[in-house]
Amino acid sequence: MKLLVTGANGFVGKNLLVHLQEMPDVDVVAYTRSNTVDELPELLKGVDAVIHLAGINRPQDDSEFVKGNTDLTQCLADALEALAKHHGKRIPVLYSSSIQAERNNPYGLSKKAAEDALLQLEQNTGISVYIYRLANVFGKWCKPNYNSMVATFCHNIIRDIPIEIHNEDAEVKLVYVDDVVQSLITTARQAVNATQNNEELPKTGFVEANPVYTETVGSIAKQLKAFKHSRETLISERVGTGFTRKLYSTYVSYLPTDAFTYTVPKYVDERGVFVEMLKTPDAGQFSYFTAHPGITRGGHYHHTKTEKFLVIKGKACFKFRHMVTGEFYELFTEGESPEIVETVPGWSHDITNVGDDEMVVMLWANEIFDRENPDTYACPVVKPHSN
Structure with missing residues (x-):
C-alpha cells in the first residue's frame, strides 16, 4: 500500500509516519511545507490512498486559513479529480478536519470549506472521502504554547512554569494521537483493499476516531500536577488504563533529558x-x-x-x-x-x-x-x- 501523507511534519503526521514505518507493506510519499501544490499530480502517481493532514491553525493573518486549509484542499481535490477522469483511477482520501468546522469562525469556516471541496469531489467522481472532525488531539510531539492546552500544560508543569486557566470548569473534548493514527491506518487499509478488490467500501463521509474523552480544564491540570508530585511521594497515579494512561504517557514525553531520572530514599x-x-x-x-x-x-x-x-x-x-x-x-x-x-x-x-x-x-x-x-x-x- 502506497500512501501520500500531507502535513507529514506536523504533530499527527510525525506520529503517523513512525507507525507506518513499522509496516513493511506500506510505502509513504510525504508532502510538507517544502512542497508546492504544483507537485501534487506527480506525487500522486502510484498512490493508493491520501491521508490529508496539512493545514493552518495558528496563522499571523486570517487569510492564511483560506490558503492553507481551503485552497490547498481544493488543489488536492482537483488533482484527484483529474486522475479519476483522465486515467480512471479513484484514490480514496482521508481528511483531518476539526470540530471547529461546526463553528462560525475563520478557522472553522476554512475547514468547512475544505470538507465541502472533498465532498464535492466524491459527488463528481465517486472517489471515497472520509472526513475526521477531530477533537483536541493530545500526545507526544505536540508543540507546546501553540494550539494544544495539554501540550502547554505538560511542558510548563514539568518545568515549574505557571499555567493560565480562565475557567477550570470548562469542558474540552480530547482524542489521543495514537487512537487517531490507528483509525486513519485502519480506514485507509479498508478503503484501499475494497477499491483494489472491487468490494464494498467502508461507509464514507464523516468518521470519528474513538474514544473521545470529555474532561474539564481544571481536572486535566490537577492530574498533570499529581503526576509531577508522584515523584516526591512515590505514589503513582492510576496510569494503567483509559484517559489517565494516555495523559501520563503524554506528560512523560515532555520530560527534558536531565529529568529522565530521579532519586529515591x-x-x-x-x-x-x-x-x-x-x-x-x-x-x-x-x-x-x-x-x-x-x-x-x-x-x-x-x-x-x-x-x-x-x-x-x-x-x-x-x-x-x-x-x-x-x-x-x-x-x-x-x-x-x-x-x-x-x-x-x-x-x-x-x-x-x-x-x-x-x-x-x-x-x-x-x-x-x-x-x-x-x-x-x-x-x-x-x-x-x-x-
Missing part, C-alpha cells in the same frame, strides 16, 4: 539497604532490600498485610511459624531460579541470607506502609528442636 543499617521504588493508591508498593551473608530480616507477622518476595541475587532461607498452632515451615530459594515466595497473614516469617555473597530481594506488599498502623508485629521465627 535509601535506608541503610548493619543488615544492608532498603529502598522503596513505587507506591500505588490501591495495589500496594514495590521495594527492594539487600542482606549481607548470614543476616536475617523480618521476624514478624501481619494480620492482613501480605507480601511477595523474589530473590534476584543470592541464596535465601525463608522460615514460617503459625501464630496459633505453632506449625513450622521453611524453604530455600535463589536468584538463579526465580520463584515468588508469598507471606500469609497469621504466620510469622523471616528471610536469611544463606549464601556467601550479598543477597538482593525484590518485595511487593499489598498496601502502602503506614507508620501509624503498620500491621507488623515482632515475633522471631524459632525452629522447633528435633526429638
Whole structure:
C-alpha cells in the first residue's frame, strides 16, 4: 500500500509516519511545507490512498486559513479529480478536519470549506472521502504554547512554569494521537483493499476516531500536577488504563533529558539497604532490600498485610511459624531460579541470607506502609528442636 501523507511534519503526521514505518507493506510519499501544490499530480502517481493532514491553525493573518486549509484542499481535490477522469483511477482520501468546522469562525469556516471541496469531489467522481472532525488531539510531539492546552500544560508543569486557566470548569473534548493514527491506518487499509478488490467500501463521509474523552480544564491540570508530585511521594497515579494512561504517557514525553531520572530514599543499617521504588493508591508498593551473608530480616507477622518476595541475587532461607498452632515451615530459594515466595497473614516469617555473597530481594506488599498502623508485629521465627 502506497500512501501520500500531507502535513507529514506536523504533530499527527510525525506520529503517523513512525507507525507506518513499522509496516513493511506500506510505502509513504510525504508532502510538507517544502512542497508546492504544483507537485501534487506527480506525487500522486502510484498512490493508493491520501491521508490529508496539512493545514493552518495558528496563522499571523486570517487569510492564511483560506490558503492553507481551503485552497490547498481544493488543489488536492482537483488533482484527484483529474486522475479519476483522465486515467480512471479513484484514490480514496482521508481528511483531518476539526470540530471547529461546526463553528462560525475563520478557522472553522476554512475547514468547512475544505470538507465541502472533498465532498464535492466524491459527488463528481465517486472517489471515497472520509472526513475526521477531530477533537483536541493530545500526545507526544505536540508543540507546546501553540494550539494544544495539554501540550502547554505538560511542558510548563514539568518545568515549574505557571499555567493560565480562565475557567477550570470548562469542558474540552480530547482524542489521543495514537487512537487517531490507528483509525486513519485502519480506514485507509479498508478503503484501499475494497477499491483494489472491487468490494464494498467502508461507509464514507464523516468518521470519528474513538474514544473521545470529555474532561474539564481544571481536572486535566490537577492530574498533570499529581503526576509531577508522584515523584516526591512515590505514589503513582492510576496510569494503567483509559484517559489517565494516555495523559501520563503524554506528560512523560515532555520530560527534558536531565529529568529522565530521579532519586529515591535509601535506608541503610548493619543488615544492608532498603529502598522503596513505587507506591500505588490501591495495589500496594514495590521495594527492594539487600542482606549481607548470614543476616536475617523480618521476624514478624501481619494480620492482613501480605507480601511477595523474589530473590534476584543470592541464596535465601525463608522460615514460617503459625501464630496459633505453632506449625513450622521453611524453604530455600535463589536468584538463579526465580520463584515468588508469598507471606500469609497469621504466620510469622523471616528471610536469611544463606549464601556467601550479598543477597538482593525484590518485595511487593499489598498496601502502602503506614507508620501509624503498620500491621507488623515482632515475633522471631524459632525452629522447633528435633526429638
